[in-house]
Amino acid sequence: MAFLDIINVSKTFGKTTAVKDFNLQISKGELVSFLGPSGCGKTTTLRMVAGFEIPTEGTVVIDGEDVTNKPPNQRPVGMVFQAYALFPNMTVADNIGFGMKIAKKPQEEIDQRVDEMLDLIHMPGFGPRYPHQLSGGQQQRVALARALALRPEVLLLDEPLSALDAKIRVSLRAEIRAIQQKLAITAIYVTHDQEEALSISDRVVVMNAGYMEQVGPPFEIYNFPKTEFVAQFVGTLNGAKVEVIDPAARIVKMDGQNIQIAQNLDDTHSGDIINIAIRPERITLATEGMKTNVLDVKIDTITFLGSIVRIQVVLGEYSFFLDTFNNPYLELPKIGDIVKITFTDEAVLLPSGGKRN
């Protein structure tokens, strides 16, 4: 049975619908992230779990208890905000111990828990400091410790790393994940950064304009996007419109060249125009002798990205990216060269389910 159950939840503010028909079951100890562009309703959903917003419709159940209408201070939920949420007038220790102080726990127990939490976030000895004496990353670690100090049943994080610079973001997200797994705490992680969502989560909820687009493990979300939006939003994607030549044989045509695809085209008729999509890493430069899906393209740009090299090629009106792993002996084509590229038939995704649009 699900530990945290969000059932048919909707939220409207006046005329704007922030969240619509949200349904999600989260197991104990699972980390689920909400991924989507700004304004798609991630924060609103999270705030309904925290109790800062009351759903217009639907129910929130935590560990079997309906908390839909409970005020935030009576929910077993800890929250980490985007930034600047530490109490500036209190030391790190007082911030972390605040919840226990409110709960009138004995000072001895508070001190002990504070030390334990400081160890957990690898900041022992920082207790007497004030928030303004910490870096942004340290502040967010303290915020995490503060949210965990009351041992909540659910941990909520609303873009906790978005105010930090890229390097800290990567190391801190790994640390957050490690702590979450160590404590085996149920968590929701809100982000608009797809790499962050994919790397940290057990499951990802991709949201768009208040709706859930797709729910699944990162691997599935990335490799088998169910909607065009998911395909576009998660990872880089090459998209093109193609003409269906033979639905039964699964052959389509792009810029006069035939493409064999693996997915079902039964819903289409020959002559239909459909959308296809291919991930950059599924396309390679073709070598002699290859036959299927070998296309002639022109090299447009070559971008060195460190571990990978991203080559942009032009095919008719479309421009495609293809990624190759870097190695020191890589022989790259020159800009303007006409080369052959290739991809397997199952690399071709049909984001709109093969339907015409």
Add this chain to the structure above:
Amino acid sequence: MSEQSITRQNPGSAPPARSSRFKINWDYLGLAPFFLFAICFLLLPSASIFVRSFTGTDGSFTFDNITAIFQGRDFINAYKTSLSVSVITAVGGGIFGFLLAYAVILGGLPRWARSFMLTFSGVASNFAGVPLAFAFIATMGNAGLVTQMIESIFNVDLRAAGFSIYTIWGLSIVYMYFQFPLMVLIMAPALDGLRKEWKEACENLGGTEIHYWRYIALPILMPTLLGTMILLFGNAFGAYATAYAFSGSFINLVSIVIGAQIQGDVLYNPGLGNALALGMILIMSVTMIGYIAMGRRAARWQR
């Protein structure tokens, strides 16, 4: 731990001290206008008051001016009255101004009402004194509109019943007209600076509205609150025009007494006037020192 190792100076790497002793630090040049201002308008007048407080009419050194303050009850009472009015209006204006600022900023007032309130406060805090004193007299004074109305309608003679606006309380009410908006003006941005996340974090950790104000909002606002109250205190303590317009010399405030000693034809004694002014400076200084001490305590988390 690590903080110490970072901040500790390495003596070996200190720059050579050789030439620095003889160098003029030009960085302070930018502060010259400030020092000039402080000397011309703060130090020199204070020094002059100080010197003349101890100067007799014949120009020689004397303690007469100082001892004169403590002879008779009049001057001591003037200090008491001034202090009372200042404390009453600083605390009263502080509390009510804070509540009004709270309503304006956190009460969900529409934007236009809010900017209207703030503009109005800006004007009122600078301008309200004398006109409002007259307005107050015209309504509540001995021959005031409301006083007369009450007399003719209810047949009650307020004056005979002991009611008078020419008391500390009446003056305090008049002062409130500029104290109150000044508090609103200064507290509004401070209240604006309270982040929504602090309140929500407090709630999330099990706290109530009361916990939030007690442990977070008030401590954060305390330096501003104290600072503004001291400003209100000084504002009332030094006020002259409003008090004079309101009561003439009905109410003996130090500022009015000084005016009489410096300009009056009957009471002319500038040496005594200076001594009284010196007393005011002393009281203000003690208040400032108290404020700085309290303010440092309240703001220790900012450093």
